[in-house]
Amino acid sequence: MERYYKNLIIRFLVILVISLNFIWFYVVLTPITIYLSYLLVGLFYSVVLVGDSLGINGIGFKFVEACVAGAAYYLLLLLVIGLKDISWIRRAKMFLLGGLLLLAVNLLRVFILIVLDLELGKNYFDAVHLIFWNFVSAIAVVLIWIFLVKKFKIESIPFVSDIKYFYERSLLKKRKKS
Secondary structure (H helix, E strand, O other): OHHHHHHHHHHHHHHHHHHHOOHHHHHHHHHHHHHHHHHHHHOOOOEEEEOOEEEEOOEEEEOOHHHHOHHHHHHHHHHHHOOOOOOHHHHHHHHHHHHHHHHHHHHHHHHHHHHHHHHHOHHHHHHHHHHHHHHHHHHHHHHHHHHHHHHOOOOOOOOHHHHHHHHHHHHHHHHHHO
């Protein structure tokens, strides 16, 4: 039982530290996303990388924070850390695999949007970008989470399993007093 409380405190401290330093998601992920997007788009188009922008056929594509999808990685990390009774190594493996899947989905999204703009025009880019922004990104995170839960055979629910644990313990204490 004492081990559980120690682990719970560590998990919440990690969440607190990560939440206070959320900017690091963007510091790390921005150059990775931009450079890999440059390499992927470069397989099909002549592309120039200038700072945080890609230049293709005279059109500039500037990467803003939202292009990196830092909030999706943050949500994934919260879900993984919020799991009760799994090892830190298993958490790291889950987050690493989930993060790589998020990166792949995001790179595909960037690529599709650039191709749409170049081949069909800005209106198609804007319309599909809105769909990605409002629906596809959330669905992608959910599907990646479901995949991770199945792959790693997770039986707990982030944060809910901890609450349930405390509730059941309090019921047990009440019964013992009766």
